[in-house]
Amino acid sequence: MPALDVQQLTKTYKGGFQALKGIDLTVEEGDFFALLGPNGAGKSTFIGILASLVNKTGGSVRVFGEDQDRTPELVKSFIGLVPQEFNFNLFLPVVEVVVNQAGYYGIPRREARVRAERYLRQLDLWDRRDTEMRKLSGGLKRRLMIARALVHEPRLLILDEPTAGVDIEIRRSMWTFLRELNAGGTTIILTTHYLEEAESLCRNIAIINHGEIAERTSILALLNRLHTETFVLNLKGRLSELPQLGGFVLQHLDDCTLEVEMSREHTINGLFEALSRNGIEVISLRNKQNRLERLFLEMVDRRSGTGWSSSDAAVAPDAAREVIA
């Protein structure tokens, strides 16, 4: 039984804007699923409908086999939502936020306190349990939203950009936590700004663009579509002239930095052998651009014909990273 089965989901807002144009999407139980798309693609509307925060115009949503229209309370009890925007009563202490949320799900107060302690400890918030929400930093609020979403122990956790604006250390610890949660059987759907995050965490992916599913596949299958990869090499010495390396396209970024584009038929070993033959020593190398990001931009560009193109991203990958999703 799929964790999520969405058929012909449509949403038209007042004024006629059609945010979703007949989405079909299935997410299997136990999956760690990435939902990506450019700004305004319809991701938040889609998640809002799943979480009963947005009224759908048409179509059906089934969660673990239960129809959202027929058994809305049961469907809600299956889902935990970590929203993109903070939505707390800023004057409540941390522990009250979690305990109240459990209460809304019908969990008696004594049990709610036990669960609140468990999840606040897991997310390193227990020491802050009596702190008022407004005094927490952004990163701590993000973690609290996860604790709040888990307190009723949902089978499907939906995270809408959970690591937006948090520092690298907190982001990494959240990744570890989410991996463990998924390994424990919780199905997770994730939207994120950081495609590295999707590539690192998720097994399957769907890309929404202009209210439609542009792609639905596994991360591995998607990455296998890359015909070329581009690496940036930091060289030990200065390089005045570009050598001719068969099968590799080289570009001088500066005297000590070389960009190498290689096709899938070639290997990194082959590249280094060729560089060594030419007396070029390499200190370090990195991908020029996240692989998934490159595919994402190509796909969005190809299907929409507007917005950011892959060539834009090649010129300004960091800027592109800011506008996607």
Next chain:
Amino acid sequence: MSRTGVGWYRHWISFQTIFVKEILRFTRIWVQTILPSVITTTLYFVIFGRLIGDRIGTMGGLDYLDFIVPGLVLMGVITNAYSNVVSSFYSSKFSRYIEELLVSPAPNWVILAGYVAGGVARGLVVGLAVMLVAMIFTEIRIHSVAVTLLVITMTAVLFALGGFINAIYANSFDDISIVPTFVLTPLTYLGGVFYSIELLPGFWQGVSLANPVLYMVNAFRYGLQGVSDIPVGIAFGIIAIFILVLCAFSLYLLRRGVGIKT
């Protein structure tokens, strides 16, 4: 959670959570929520009851101070039941933590009942406080405990529902003060709190009968003092009809997601 797990017990826990949250909210800030009504009504008792009331003599067969007690108590109940729900629910909309409830399996009627019960609780706490203040100025004997409790509770429910609807439609903090200022206060002051409608000319007596607060004040006055301008049965019927209509409308708004869903 199984199918049978979504049952009355879980709804009760959800209701209890909202209700307790609401009580904690207004008791934490009691200086803003409870005290102002107590001070205001104390001033009313001093000025209208003692200083001016002694010159007025009797009203509706009662000393003027005794006459205004039920109206002042009910005024506190109405204002506070309304304010509690309108400000609490609108704040939850404004700061988006209403989403905590909307994503949960708590049904709409439980959400409504929780907020209304919170408003009723604050209304009754203020009503009791005003009653205690009144006892400083005059002796209070309750003619009918049942009628008194029923009227005060039904009135609080009715205005808590009114506050809920106001909060649903409100788009700014200004919107939550418009109704209390331009509707609630005039209705209360013209609802027979300070005078008997027998003093009014025939036409204005008829107009007064269209004011629902008049029925509540008179039914409450009957409960406390055994006198009323209106037959008590009619007063109860009218309050009950208003409650049913506002309750049905509130549930309709919640079901449609007006003001809280897109």
